[in-house]
Amino acid sequence: MGDSTAAKVADLLSQMGLDEKIGQMSQLNGGGGHLPEYLAEAMRAGQVGSVLNEVDVEIVNEMQRICVQESRLGIPLLIGRDVIHGFKTIFPIPLGQAATWDPETVKQGAAISAMEAAAKGVNWTFAPMIDITRDPRWGRIAESLGEDPYLCSQLGVAMVNGFQGDDLSETGSIAACAKHFAGYGAAEGGRDYNTANIPENELRNVHLRPFKAAADAGVASFMSAFCDLNGVPATGNRWLMDQLLRKEWQYDGVVVSDWESIVEMTVHGFTADDEGAAYEAVSAGIDMEMASSSYRDHVENLMAQGKISLQQIDTMVARILTLKFDLGLFDNPYTDPGHFSAPLNRSHLTAAKEAAVKSCVLLKNEQRILPLNKSDTNSVALIGPLADQPYEQLGTWVFDGKAKHSVTVLEGLKELLGSEVTVNFEPGLVSARETSRDGFAAAVTAAEESDAVVMVMGEESFMSGEAHSRANIDLPGIQEQLIDAVAAAGKPIVLVIMAGRPLTLERVVEKVDALLYAWHPGTMGGPAIADLLFGVESPSGKLPVTFPRMVGQVPIYYSHKNTGRPASEETCVRMEDVPLGAPQTSLGMSSFHLDAGFKPLFPFGFGLSYGRFQYVKITTSHHSIALGETIDIFADIINAGAHPAEEVVQLYVRDLVANVTRPVKELKGFRRIFLKPGERQRICFTLHTDELGFFNREMNYVTEPGQFHVWIGGSSDASLWAEFEIHE
Numbered sequence: 001m002g003d004s005t006a007a008k009v010a011d012l013l014s015q016m017g018l019d020e021k022i023g024q025m026s027q028l029n030g031g032g033g034h035l036p037e038y039l040a041e042a043m044r045a046g047q048v049g050s051v052l053n054e055v056d057v058e059i060v061n062e063m064q065r066i067c068v069q070e071s072r073l074g075i076p077l078l079i080g081r082d083v084i085h086g087f088k089t090i091f092p093i094p095l096g097q098a099a100t101w102d103p104e105t106v107k108q109g110a111a112i113s114a115m116e117a118a119a120k121g122v123n124w125t126f127a128p129m130i131d132i133t134r135d136p137r138w139g140r141i142a143e144s145l146g147e148d149p150y151l152c153s154q155l156g157v158a159m160v161n162g163f164q165g166d167d168l169s170e171t172g173s174i175a176a177c178a179k180h181f182a183g184y185g186a187a188e189g190g191r192d193y194n195t196a197n198i199p200e201n202e203l204r205n206v207h208l209r210p211f212k213a214a215a216d217a218g219v220a221s222f223m224s225a226f227c228d229l230n231g232v233p234a235t236g237n238r239w240l241m242d243q244l245l246r247k248e249w250q251y252d253g254v255v256v257s258d259w260e261s262i263v264e265m266t267v268h269g270f271t272a273d274d275e276g277a278a279y280e281a282v283s284a285g286i287d288m289e290m291a292s293s294s295y296r297d298h299v300e301n302l303m304a305q306g307k308i309s310l311q312q313i314d315t316m317v318a319r320i321l322t323l324k325f326d327l328g329l330f331d332n333p334y335t336d337p338g339h340f341s342a343p344l345n346r347s348h349l350t351a352a353k354e355a356a357v358k359s360c361v362l363l364k365n366e367q368r369i370l371p372l373n374k375s376d377t378n379s380v381a382l383i384g385p386l387a388d389q390p391y392e393q394l395g396t397w398v399f400d401g402k403a404k405h406s407v408t409v410l411e412g413l414k415e416l417l418g419s420e421v422t423v424n425f426e427p428g429l430v431s432a433r434e435t436s437r438d439g440f441a442a443a444v445t446a447a448e449e450s451d452a453v454v455m456v457m458g459e460e461s462f463m464s465g466e467a468h469s470r471a472n473i474d475l476p477g478i479q480e481q482l483i484d485a486v487a488a489a490g491k492p493i494v495l496v497i498m499a500g501r502p503l504t505l506e507r508v509v510e511k512v513d514a515l516l517y518a519w520h521p522g523t524m525g526g527p528a529i530a531d532l533l534f535g536v537e538s539p540s541g542k543l544p545v546t547f548p549r550m551v552g553q554v555p556i557y558y559s560h561k562n563t564g565r566p567a568s569e570e571t572c573v574r575m576e577d578v579p580l581g582a583p584q585t586s587l588g589m590s591s592f593h594l595d596a597g598f599k600p601l602f603p604f605g606f607g608l609s610y611g612r613f614q615y616v617k618i619t620t621s622h623h624s625i626a627l628g629e630t631i632d633i634f635a636d637i638i639n640a641g642a643h644p645a646e647e648v649v650q651l652y653v654r655d656l657v658a659n660v661t662r663p664v665k666e667l668k669g670f671r672r673i674f675l676k677p678g679e680r681q682r683i684c685f686t687l688h689t690d691e692l693g694f695f696n697r698e699m700n701y702v703t704e705p706g707q708f709h710v711w712i713g714g715s716s717d718a719s720l721w722a723e724f725e726i727h728e
């Protein structure tokens with residue numbers, strides 16, 4: 001906070017009564033299109049610091065006017081909204097954006113979303129969600145940036161920068177919110193809101209890293225998680241919120257609770273009643289209460305009892321006022337929509353399409369059946385329940401985008417192919433959940449009568465997102481049966497999946513010739529997919545999360561520990577190969593499942609291309625470096641294919657021996673490069689020894705001398721490796 005802001009905040013604070021301070025700490029739900037009188041009255045009385053879920057700009061301006069002109073101290077409002085992956089122009093779901101491995105794309109998406117939201121008076125978004133999750137059953141994996149702390153940190157910071165711009169007070173900049181602090185992504189069983197038990201060492205080395213990165217990048221706010229973290233709900237967790245966030249990290253932005261997460265501490269069984277919950281939340285340093293009213297109802301009384309000090313309250317209110325000054329709200333609380341470019345304009349749609357192109361991951365391409373060739377294709381059968389579902393391609397958390405603006409795969413293909421190629425559209429199933437086979441015959445006929453078969457399947461929007469977890473993550477309904485039926489036509493099948501999570505597709509993958517994973521691709525999903533299928537663009541997305549073969553493998557992630565008995569091809573035994581009456585100790589005695597092996601279906605970082613990338617000649621600048629020095633790691637990448645294409649080059653490291661066991665591989669860098677056919681490029685990653693550190697048993701961040709392995713490749717399965725040493 002600048003000195004002048006600090007002085008203004010102090011001046012304002014000195015004029016405020018306790019009820020006005022508590023008012024600033026209260027965030028109320030808006031009327032969603034009208035201004036209820038009780039809300040207007042509370043604003044006049046200075047009892048509201050923030051409103052969420054009002055995006056009618058005239059009402060927002062009226063609310064600001066009431067606060068500024070009719071309340072005693074004229075303090076403007078924070079206007080919050082879940083702008084998660086777009087406002088009017090919907091970008092791919094965050095997990096899809098993570099598959100771009102492209103911070104610039106992610107930043108641009110956030111900047112456009114901020115601009116469109118700001119035009120409605122919104123000045124605060126509850127994003128990015130940077131919970132590390134390794135459980136695809138959890139519906140909110142769709143909102144996440146995947147399983148890896150490094151990738152999530154890079155992309156989370158890009159999103160923060162996109163939302164907030166260079167200066168929060170600029171037109172089109174809005175405050176971002178790092179959520180959900182902390183551990184929410186580790187909900188037991190992938191069931192939303194469930195308990196998270198995470199040892200402190202793992203918390204620091206994995207789950208907290210993106211939050212630290214966001215704090216360092218200047219994210220304006222944090223949101224406390226709903227969950228119970230190691231026995232103490234995050235919202236009342238003093239160790240997490242005060243000791244770590246405020247004291248250790250020196251974070252001085254606003255912390256907002258999640259929706260009613262303060263009063264839910266009583267439901268958790270952590271507090272006896274709302275008063276106790278308010279006490280715990282204030283004690284932890286939750287500056288603002290979202291939706292519930294325990295601060296309004298109990299803080300005064302808690303102060304009268306001497307349980308809460310005025311100094312605590314002043315510190316919290318000061319953080320909220322500081323954000324309002326930083327956003328420039330005291331200078332101009334109003335929004336003039338005329339100052340903004342139109343939502344859904346051509347450049348926004350182009351950016352959404354490019355993001356969707358980069359987010360799609362090609363997981364299989366047998367016989368290089370893709371890209372399809374327009375000149376030797378007279379007709380395409382387009383089959384599947386998601387080929388023409390404008391709403392379902394948008395994905396979860398879409399409050400403001402409209403299905404009518406979506407361009408579906410059917411529309412995208414027709415537009416791209418024009419009159420030269422006939423698109424024979426037969427959905428086969430009316431929805432992803434449909435259980436009637438009535439449409440199958442027509443779909444099979446379409447396949448028989450066409451030169452190429454494209455099927456678009458997956459999950460509807462509601463099947464992922466908050467409170468939308470699944471225990472079975474197979475392709476829903478009878479979609480797999482539709483694939484079987486269509487396969488009888490004898491044509492190669494190109495399958496496009498739209499989904500909010502990794503699905504378990506082992507059987508399905510066997511049945512199709514190509515598989516393009518499109519997540520929920522947003523408004524411009526259709527044209528993006530059409531361009532990819534017909535080779536206008538080459539797929540370049542990479543998985544931000546491991547794909548299990550079966551749900552029972554979960555959690556399965558690339559940066560696991562080695563264990564004392566790691567599985568290998570030699571030690572892993574398949575159930576069907578075990579002789580009858582086999583003795584207990586005959587089965588390899590290593591860490592695998594008898595019925596699933598030890599490998600995922602597709603590893604983290606994986607994704608094919610129409611280019612053919614070869615990685616050769618890894619070298620390091622030194623064999624040994626001292627603590628505090630840097631090392632360069634080089635490799636050559638060649639595009640040996642016939643298509644120009646982008647590739648995401650990835651750098652992984654393993655610290656062989658340490659004070660606490662380290663993962664078998666950890667992502668430490670990545671870069672998107674473009675190579676023409678035949679082109680070769682030397683890539684150099686530079687690592688400082690600080691980047692090779694970790695939190696040790698004493699919870700200190702250290703880099704230990706010793707041996708390191710390093711890999712450069714196109715996925716976490718990279719095999720091209722070298723080694724180096726760090727000495728004292």
Ligand code: NOJ
Binds near residue numbers: 126259
């Ligand atoms: C609850 C969700 O957990 C959080 O992510 C969201 O921002 C709030 N509701 C507000 O809608």
